[in-house]
Amino acid sequence: MKAVIQRVLGARVKVGGETVGEIGKGFLILLGVAGGDGEERCEKLAQKISKLRIFADEAGKTNLSLGDVGGEILAVSQFTLFADCSHGNRPSFFEAAPPEPANRLYERFCDCLAALGFAPQKGVFGADMKIEMTADGPFTVILEV
Numbered sequence: 001m002k003a004v005i006q007r008v009l010g011a012r013v014k015v016g017g018e019t020v021g022e023i024g025k026g027f028l029i030l031l032g033v034a035g036g037d038g039e040e041r042c043e044k045l046a047q048k049i050s051k052l053r054i055f056a057d058e059a060g061k062t063n064l065s066l067g068d069v070g071g072e073i074l075a076v077s078q079f080t081l082f083a084d085c086s087h088g089n090r091p092s093f094f095e096a097a098p099p100e101p102a103n104r105l106y107e108r109f110c111d112c113l114a115a116l117g118f119a120p121q122k123g124v125f126g127a128d129m130k131i132e133m134t135a136d137g138p139f140t141v142i143l144e145v
Contacts, residue, residue, distance in 0.1 A: 001041040001105070002032040002081045005141045007054055011074045011133035013123040020129075021121030026071030027052075028133050029120070031109060032081025033102040034095050042105055045145045046112035049073075054139055062139075066118060073113055076123035076131065077106040099126060 005027050012022035029049065055064035055071070066073070079102060083091035096102065103125045113120050123129045 001034060001037045001045055001109075001145050003045055003049065003143045004030040004078075004081065005049060005052065005054075005143065006030075006133065007136045007139040008074075009134040009136045011131065013074060013076055013121075014130045014132070015124045015127045020124055021074050021076075023072035023074045023121050025069060025136070026066060027073050028131070029073060029075045030078040030081060031075060031106055032078055033097040033105045034082055035097045035101075037097060037101075037105055039105070039108050041145045042109040042112050045143060046109060046116060048143055048145070050113070050116045050118060052141065054141060073118050073120035074122070075106075075110050075113065075120040076129060077102065077125050 008026060008028045010024050011028040012019050014020065027049065051065055053065050054062050055069045057063040079093060079096040082093055082096040084095060085091045106125060110120050110122055
């Protein structure tokens with residue numbers, strides 16, 4: 001399981017021109033699920049993200065968590081995080097989980113975040129989505145569990 005976490009001032013995801021998820025200050029999370037991933041990884045990743053200290057404190061140090069700043073989460077499933085371009089120029093996605101288990105684990109990951117007090121806004125699994133965001137920093141972290 002892989003997550004790209006972008007610190008944002010705001011973000012929204014649209015499907016067919018309609019906004020389906022929108023947040024203010026917080027994290028835009030792009031989540032990739034690999035074949036073989038299980039629920040324990042969802043829980044571990046959600047725990048790590050909930051405690052991630054990448055917001056500035058009064059002294060300007062990256063010392064505050066999402067909870068400390070009252071931030072929100074927009075979580076979007078993105079199988080392309082497992083793209084493999086090592087054998088040519090066209091990516092393959094053999095490492096990505098098939099749609100059914102990937103969607104189940106994406107939903108479980110979102111449930112884990114909600115249980116920690118961060119009920120995420122979400123994209124639509126498998127849809128052609130358009131994401132708009134205002135990056136803060138920019139500050140981007142990649143986590144793998």
